[in-house]
Amino acid sequence: MTQDLEMKDRSTPSNSVSTPVPSTLHHLKEIASLIETGSYSKEVRRIARAVRLTIQLRRKLTASIISSFLDHVLTPGSEAHAKLSAYLPKEDDHEMEVDAATSAIQATSAIQTPAKHLLPELEIYSYLLVLLFLIDQKRYNEAKACSSASVAWLKNVNRRTVDVIASRLYFYYSYSYELTGDLAEIRGNLLALHRIATLRHDELGQETLLNLLLRNYLHYNLYDQAEKLRSKAPRFEAHSNQQFCRYLFYLGKIRTIQLEYTDAKESLLQAARKAPVAARGFRIQCNKWAVIVRLLLGEIPERTVFMQKGMENALRPYFELTNAVRIGDLELFRNIADKFATTFNADGTHNLIVRLRHNVIRTGLRNISISYSRISLADVARKLRLNSASPVADAESIVSKAIRDGAIDATLDHANGWMVSKETGDIYSTNEPQLAFNSRIAFCLNMHNEAVRALRFPPNTHKEKESAEKRRERQQQEQELAKHIAEEDDDDF
Numbered sequence: 001m002t003q004d005l006e007m008k009d010r011s012t013p014s015n016s017v018s019t020p021v022p023s024t025l026h027h028l029k030e031i032a033s034l035i036e037t038g039s040y041s042k043e044v045r046r047i048a049r050a051v052r053l054t055i056q057l058r059r060k061l062t063a064s065i066i067s068s069f070l071d072h073v074l075t076p077g078s079e080a081h082a083k084l085s086a087y088l089p090k091e092d093d094h095e096m097e098v099d100a101a102t103s104a105i106q107a108t109s110a111i112q113t114p115a116k117h118l119l120p121e122l123e124i125y126s127y128l129l130v131l132l133f134l135i136d137q138k139r140y141n142e143a144k145a146c147s148s149a150s151v152a153w154l155k156n157v158n159r160r161t162v163d164v165i166a167s168r169l170y171f172y173y174s175y176s177y178e179l180t181g182d183l184a185e186i187r188g189n190l191l192a193l194h195r196i197a198t199l200r201h202d203e204l205g206q207e208t209l210l211n212l213l214l215r216n217y218l219h220y221n222l223y224d225q226a227e228k229l230r231s232k233a234p235r236f237e238a239h240s241n242q243q244f245c246r247y248l249f250y251l252g253k254i255r256t257i258q259l260e261y262t263d264a265k266e267s268l269l270q271a272a273r274k275a276p277v278a279a280r281g282f283r284i285q286c287n288k289w290a291v292i293v294r295l296l297l298g299e300i301p302e303r304t305v306f307m308q309k310g311m312e313n314a315l316r317p318y319f320e321l322t323n324a325v326r327i328g329d330l331e332l333f334r335n336i337a338d339k340f341a342t343t344f345n346a347d348g349t350h351n352l353i354v355r356l357r358h359n360v361i362r363t364g365l366r367n368i369s370i371s372y373s374r375i376s377l378a379d380v381a382r383k384l385r386l387n388s389a390s391p392v393a394d395a396e397s398i399v400s401k402a403i404r405d406g407a408i409d410a411t412l413d414h415a416n417g418w419m420v421s422k423e424t425g426d427i428y429s430t431n432e433p434q435l436a437f438n439s440r441i442a443f444c445l446n447m448h449n450e451a452v453r454a455l456r457f458p459p460n461t462h463k464e465k466e467s468a469e470k471r472r473e474r475q476q477q478e479q480e481l482a483k484h485i486a487e488e489d490d491d492d493f
Contacts (some may be wrong), residue, residue: 024057024060024061028057029072032073032125035122035125038050042161044163047165051164054129062133066088069129070084070085070126073125073126074123080118083149087145087146089139121159121161121165124153127150131169131172132172135175135179140176140179143176143179144177147169147176150173151169154169158200170193173186174190193205193209194206194209194210203239204239204240207243207244207247208240211246214247214254217229218250223253223258227254230250230251241276242279244274245279248267248270248271252289252290261293264289265293268290268293271286283308284311284314285347287308288318288347292318292353295321295359296356296359298359300322300326317336320340321353325356325360327364328360328361328366328384330357330364333356333360361384364384365380365408366408369419369421370421372421374418376417377399377417378391378392381394381395399412408421409421
């Protein structure tokens with residue numbers, strides 16, 4: 001019975017509708033024709049659309065499909081064809097049986113049709129396709145070789161229609177080296193590529209390469225060099241929302257290390273808001289850093305921050321840390337820092353958590369000041385759980401500094417060893433409510449201004465009316481773009 005089923009399965013024609021190979025190959029050929037049209041008409045939006053469609057087909061790519069596609073767009077026997085085919089693994093017997101009819105048809109068409117002049121866009125797109133396949137198959141050494149060859153080839157090509165594909169190749173070039181732990185090797189090459197992109201006025205390439213360089217520096221904790229590069233690099237209007245989100249995230253990390261917590265908070269929260277919903281890993285990282293920064297500012301994040309869909313488990317250590325800071329319990333803070341030390345080290349936030357110890361002590365001291373009108377320094381040391389050689393002297397020093405900084409409204413009686421709290425006044429008689437409303441209004445106005453600046457209008461809208469065919473094409477592209485953003489995998493982040 002099993003043999004009969006196998007015979008029936010093998011007798012099924014290879015061009016059946018249910019076979020996924022011709023379907024995916026057909027889509028790739030359509031993408032190639034779209035790139036060809038965009039190259040001849042110099043329409044970058046068509047190239048960008050082709051890249052978006054490729055990302056949707058990424059999970060369906062196999063060695064046989066890519067090999068057939070290379071035979072279709074590249075001249076068999078050419079240098080590019082031989083080089084890219086060498087990166088692909090050999091097909092097994094099952095794939096050869098499935099693709100037998102397809103290969104025969106392609107061979108016949110290749111004999112009948114003369115080879116076309118190869119466009120640079122199609123050749124570099126072939127590199128991107130092979131590189132995506134190698135990374136997904138975890139063949140990282142071959143991916144490094146393929147990405148290095150593509151980047152070396154890109155240095156000699158100066159076409160605006162190549163910029164969109166080139167920016168993707170730059171990202172996967174850095175990503176392949178990062179996966180093998182060799183990120184420091186390509187730093188000089190990335191700087192050279194950024195200089196070339198600047199001279200060619202390739203703004204999308206500059207944007208991508210600047211983020212890759214910042215990621216490279218931050219990976220090795222070179223924050224000063226990252227800030228020097230960021231401050232001197234040319235800035236312009238963002239072309240890619242993804243790249244702008246990454247830039248805001250890296251800027252927030254740099255500002256945090258430089259103790260500029262207010263600017264860091266704004267950048268990190270903006271990056272988390274602008275990131276696509278599917279980029280869950282990126283949004284988790286933004287929220288982790290934003291929580292630490294808000295705690296360092298003396299703020300307590302809302303519970304809803306930790307209860308976002310799909311982030312509860314990842315943000316659990318930071319939720320417990322926030323609870324310890326809110327209570328002002330130094331012993332609980334130490335236990336949580338020790339319990340989740342591995343997680344904090346992996347996230348790169350352990351050094352920031354060490355800074356939080358002072359905030360925990362100050363919060364606990366503020367709670368004591370509110371609860372007691374007069375309390376001895378020995379009791380303050382006991383409630384703060386200061387386990388030092390001279391806890392009373394440490395408590396006296398901490399209270400003195402808190403009074404000087406304005407954290408608590410109290411006086412210190414050195415003769416009797418007491419902390420005397422002043423009576424709490426009406427907060428609405430101060431300027432604090434006004435400052436709170438002012439900060440909220442400024443936040444809303446800033447968000448409105450960013451939304452207005454982010455509006456995009458088709459060129460020459462006021463000069464010519466849009467035909468029905470162009471309108472349908474534009475609406476189709478907008479639907480594809482919206483679907484791509486909604487379903488986009490977060491591996492790019």
